[in-house]
Amino acid sequence: MDLYKTYLVVGGMPRAVTEYIETKDFDFVMVAQKTLNDSYIADMAKYATPHETTKIMAAWTSVPAQLAKENHKFQYKIIKSGARAYDYEIPLDWLKAAGIINKCIRIHEGKMPLSAYADNGSFKLYMADTGLLCSKFDIRANIVLDSPVSFHGFKGALTENYVMQALVTNGFAPYYWSSPGKAELDFVFQDRQGNVIPLEVKSAENVKAKSLKLFMSLYRPPYSIRVSGKNFGFENNIKSIPLYGMFCLTP
Template identity: 80%
Template structure:
């Protein structure tokens, strides 16, 4: 399964001042698979250690943190000679061994020629819970997300479609295969980008198998809550997680604590929401009061929206049948907009943006505002269909006069009067990283 992050891994490998790399992200987004595949394709040999499943490996780090001794013992344990520059060392589930995490500092300072990738599910959660010290400034960091739409097309055998979409995006000319691309986008909404679900779809072409995989993933996340939180915290985290689809189903998607349970208060659920965000399971979009630089200075942290990290998991939690997404009956139009909005948020975050939403004292509310690669503050209006009337976008443009604006919808490419019309399927082309 081809991932875009490999380009960044190659850049990391070739850096003259390379530090150990920590890959983090939600559980089962493909961290281990990506690291192992990268090792296979770019190194003479790879040695893999799972820190969660072996007390013997953990004990190697207990005596001291001398990199030379650690490498010798890891070589014996793996049965392979570990060479500088030619061997990739992978520490998986590194959050299970604090001493291994701390050792990265000493590898950085004393033995930088060893190539080390550490991967961790719920790494940030474990660090917060156990009060581990993190080797700040001594490691490179890389966040891995579920497959985006372009990676999904690669996995499902539609690379040629990717190239056509890129050509249309670069020149903002209509895509002749627009309807075909929209159908693929709808398929992605159902399947999502979790590797397990994508593999099931590729192997079976049966959405029932996809849903079964998604429900197993959801069960695994719930099990993690119990593992990395106290019983009282777990109850609140599960309640907050369960409420996300209902939050999106509201006409106004602003997060409301009362949706979790009647009488719920912010102080009760701020920590559970932070747990979910830190675990990579949700994306948080905070309101800004002004479309000015820097956006963070105008953030109203008490007003925010919460999106799931993956549209497939969202559809699964809602029990939305695939044919409903693909055929779009009229009675589904209300939630179709929320699903498209979740997809847009997911795409923006994956491509390196920090999106906010804007609302005026009146009724105007704009879906997303972000800073582009050139530092411009750009408004984005999202539509699930080809009805593109956007009163709030016009209000924002009138107030702040951005260099350009973006409308993401089911319409084909276009560019007129400073408004870039981008089809939903082409959002992966919009990059900040």
């Protein structure tokens, strides 16, 4: 778990990883990450028109603030007051195509094929790398490693971002599910057999999960997955995967 927390801070960008291996100094790592973030901005200016660049930068800058909200659903008003979907669809597509962000679209039914039940107008955005997210938010290493109470509010968002990037890296196409009420499940995906599998994320060992139970009762998946601070296990048809073990989950 200590290595997992270190990964949250360093991320997986080769330059940041190399800096950590060579120096073990998180300040040097953050400098490398800020350089990478700046290079993204330079690319925006290089490959897009000035008008498009302004919108792309505004959308990208809003991603950490979107995650900081209690409800992580993307809201255009966070980018700019009065912003409309029409104005920012192309900038968001540019960021996704550039591999800077990951997009998780809402489904309203947990049935296969998931793409048939997607609501493309409702989605969440995650940064492609937790290290760059920490750098962009100026979250210092000691905050993540020691996890003070004041950080617990954003800890869940950072953990969710980590799981999303692991799922995408491992070849999954994750969605998220919400019911007309208040139930919301972090991720849903199809396995290689086409089964719809729900996945819930917990940033610690507290694993009470009303939304997961509701999804299981409604759609009867062959099994469910919970990613948390707990060790590997299987109980009540729920596979437990520790946070550090996300690499073990493959299609």
